[in-house]
Amino acid sequence: MGVFLRHRDRREVPSADNDVIAVAPPLREVPNKLKTSLESLQQHLKVLEEHKQASEKTAAHIKYQAQHTERQIKEEFEKIHQFLRDEEAARIAALKEEEELKSHMMRRKIEEMSGEIASLSDQIRNTEKEMEAENIPFLLNVSSTLKQYVIIISVLPSLKSSPSLIRQTDDSYNAPVGFGEFIQINRVQRGKLK
Template sequence: MASRSFFPEQDIICPVCMDIFTDPVLLKCSHSFCKACLHKCWEENKAGECPICRAKTTEDPTCNRVLKNLCETFLKNRTKKLASASESLCSLHGERLKLFCLNDEEPICLICQTSEKHENHKLRPVKEAVSKYKEELETVLRPLQDKLQAFTKEKQKSDREAEIIKSEAEYIVILIREQFEILHQFLRDDEAARIAALREEEEEKSQRMKERGEKMTKEISSLTEAIRALEQEMRADDISFLQNYKATKRRYVKS
């Protein structure tokens, strides 16, 4: 691996726990330890001393970031290598899987070939079996791809039709709103015209009633004055009443 090409594994081993560094810290004397290992040493022995050279330090150890990154890279690569190796090795014999059993349809190693389980079974080299089965699956894959393509085209067509339906519906909604707005405007105009005509008729009738009221007020005033004058004449003494009777009769009694 690249990480192991640039530094030996012993350079990333903690001198206390003899394992890969975990949270490595750096002392002033340039020695590095796992953070937990250093604190454990300081709890058991004199704190502030390097467990290797016994150099004293009064400063807190700092994180060795470069060493930490190297350890993380090494562990990651080792995990990948182990996973890859375990996948290509026989779980029973630890040998490389070089053959494929056609009867059991599983990869096996050369030792498995001689076992009772695979006795008289048809075997093929792994590469040959891979080539054969890939060809078989290719015949299955093509119809699936064609089917997928057909469904994709059908869906695209359906999506386009849905967009057209949506656009047509939105256009019709706009037309309906425009038509109803025209109708509403017509009704508003008709309402305004009817109200205006009603107000005009009301004003004319009110004016006639006002004139009629004024005329009746004058009549009442005139009649009141006539009654008052006539009553006054009737309260006069007999001679005066008789002397004025002719004129009073002519004034108030219509022939």
């Protein structure tokens, strides 16, 4: 049964009988249509809730992945930092060892040169005294004295034979030799973990 209004209650064109106009579907159909609409809405609600749960799981998994990846990055960089600390310690130890060795050699050489300087200074002083005194036997023996000076000069150590300086540009102190290999090995290991 439909809902009807009299023509006077409506402001529309009158119907053929000019008495009544149908304005609503029968009331029996309304609950069925509402039920169908509600079922559709409930289905949509269920789908949305499932998507929300899936999205929440995905968000939680993303957070877990990020934390796990951050931990891996920190561990990897800690290995790199440890590698660099070890390299630094090894290179500084090698540098100190080279410094000690070369410093010892230089001290020995300086001591030898000091002895030679003292000896030569004495000979020069004695020669100058003999020349000032006009010592005849000394002056007559000048050729043997000159030969002795040539021998002394030839025996003197070469000034160029000092030990080399610290190798500042040597890779063993500067460029991180082995660092590239370390990174490569670490990447290979990381690839195996995946």
